[in-house]
Amino acid sequence: MHTEKCHKGHGAWPPLAMAGLIVLASCLPLLAHEENETNVDNERVQLTEKLGATVPLDLTFIDEQGKPAILKDRINKPTVLTLVYYRCPGICSPLLHELALVVDKCDLTPGVDYDLITISFDVREGTDLARNAGNAMRESLKNKTVTPETWRFMTGDAENIRKITDAVGFGFKPDKEDFVHPTVVIFLSKDGKITRYLNGLEFLPADMKMAVIDASQGRVRNFMHKLQRFCFRYDRDRRSYELQINRVILLGTLAFVAVFGAFLVVRGRIRPKK
């Protein structure tokens, strides 16, 4: 009985299985092609971190007044660089608004502690769009001391855009009229060295502060900044700062031991009453 069933089953399945295999086999090249194309695209739009690399400072972009500006003349302190296109219907605007919010909340002073530069990677965009975007963003800030010299909005030609996006590892590709691109905030030292990347749509004022402190390349100004650098660590995978709880505990312990030790030394020994 069992044998017969098996035999019967055998008889029914081979043609179907063969047909299935043929269909599957004919689809394989298609799948392979799809997969390859997707990989290529993903590679092109991904961010390839180049921490420690230096942005070429001889690149020229056009500022909001329509004048050419060489980067080395504009970068002379830690600089927050964002790459967007001003007509973006998607994530560029939220990125800039998040940045504006964080600039307001961060207790470092733009123009004094750091500058901001936003560059459009769309060669079709001109000075008018940059000026409008710059005015809109600066007006949205509560901090009214931010000037066009502090947060610059620029455009550029294809050659310079390619060089800056390659230098920071910013991969993007056209998609009809728009672009597919990453969202990231990049921190440069005053020498143009890439020191940090932060995920653009979600970061904290403390992240910004730490990244600017790191971009100042160890020349931190006061004790509290040094303390913050000690207690936070940059996580390259997450592109954000993480609290080092073990270091916080170490500091707390040392502080307690210092206070307690000082108490013992200062108060000294009690002489018993005779």
Next chain:
Amino acid sequence: MTSLATPSQPEPVNFYQARRGILSWLLTTDHKRIGILYLISILIFFFFAVSMAFMMRLELFSPGEQFISAETYNRILTLHGVAMIFLFIIPVIPSIFGNFFLPIMIGASDVAFPRLNLLSWYFYVTGALLALISVGLGGPDTGWTFYVPYSVDTQANVTVPLVAAVILGWSSILTGINFVTTVHRLRAPGMTWFRLPLFIWALYATAWTLIIATPVVGMTLVLVVLERLLGVGIFDPSRGGDPILFQHLFWIYSHPAVYIMVLPAMGVVSEVIPTFARKTIFGYKFIAFSSISIAGLGSLVWGHHMFVSGMGDFARVVFSFLTFLVAVPSGVKVFNWLATLYKASIKLDPPLVFALMFIFLFSIGGLSGLIQGSLATDVHVHDTSFIVAHFHYTMFGGAGVMFFAALHYWFPKMFGRLYRKDIALVAAAIFFIGFNTLYLPLGAAGLAGMPRRYADYLPEYTIYHRISTIGSWITISAILLMFGNLLHGLLRGKKAGENPWGGTTLEWMTTTPPPVENFEKTPVITGGPYQYPIEVPDE
């Protein structure tokens, strides 16, 4: 060692007689009474933890489920660990004998912060009661280490015992602060650092470890509670946390905790050996500084608990090296004790028998620790019952045995009564046999591949477990005999004199039991703590 106050006639009122009534105990700030309160409460939890161990061993007598389900076994295992570690071994010697004898041995009338001292006892009792309440709520099933992510995810009640452990930690911190301050500020005139008894050096090193390491585990356990209740994501990888971080933070405390347990025990050995060898301790300064070295180095070796948890090779090599290094000061102590016994006129009384037992058992524990400290061999024995045998040899064979030694050594001074030495010696001998019968087979089973923490086992391990369970019966019988004898001594024993053992440290120079202020007149110290020969009292 001293020019001492001679007890005036009539004999001064001792600290038991000074005040009466339950409130005189519950509101006392007398360090001796607080020591007695600790003794009573710690003994209650010790026997609770022993009964948990008894049940586990009974369940493991044969393979398969006997009378406890695997889940219940996990909970009993956890309660045994939590009670033994947090409620017994960590506080037992510092809180009982440290509280009682530290001020007396440095010639002070009390600790630096007497009210803080009482508060630390209340913290201890609160934490202990919470741990017991958690039993009523089903009990935790994580093991005493509360490893994440299981301790965050489990449906068993973990929050209450975590809170209990944090409160117990506060008790330890307060005790540590009190001891350090007392040693620094309240030493009697002439009591220089190198005239301190070695028990005080050990307590001093322990107290610093308590102060530095305990807050770490306190904060860590609070973070686990927050993770359970609020999902803060410190240890949960799906929220950006790191479970390995928990292990680091936990062992940053819990390895030093091993030395918190064993350093005071070593301090007791350093008291008992000169007394019963009737000889000045050999290498006083080496023993004193080895306590500090153990406390210091012991704080740097926590990584050896995590060799297989995922750690960089360089870190593993460093932690392994430091682990070997910490054996050096322990060895220094052992060799100095043995050198003290050399050509001494040894009196083999119960405290010394326990001290010798400590040296033997702790050496087995310590040497088996080196197998785990070696990176290659640790992989094979990790998480096997070899580890169970190892830490019971160090903890129970170390701190536990020296608790028995300390109790037999200072019993006459604390209670003013003598116990029967012959019964104590018989109990010690039975205990020694039972202990080795209990734990040696577990070590062998571990080498043969028996995992630890398991409620069941394959039939080939039956012989190891049967012998071990029989060993547990012998051990528990010895403990019951020992405490029965002490209880009999307490109720019916002969009155003890001031110095029944012929000790030379200050506690033997005051009346028995000591008066409220410890001494009639503040002692003035003129020499070291172990100056022999002195006149030995008649039996």
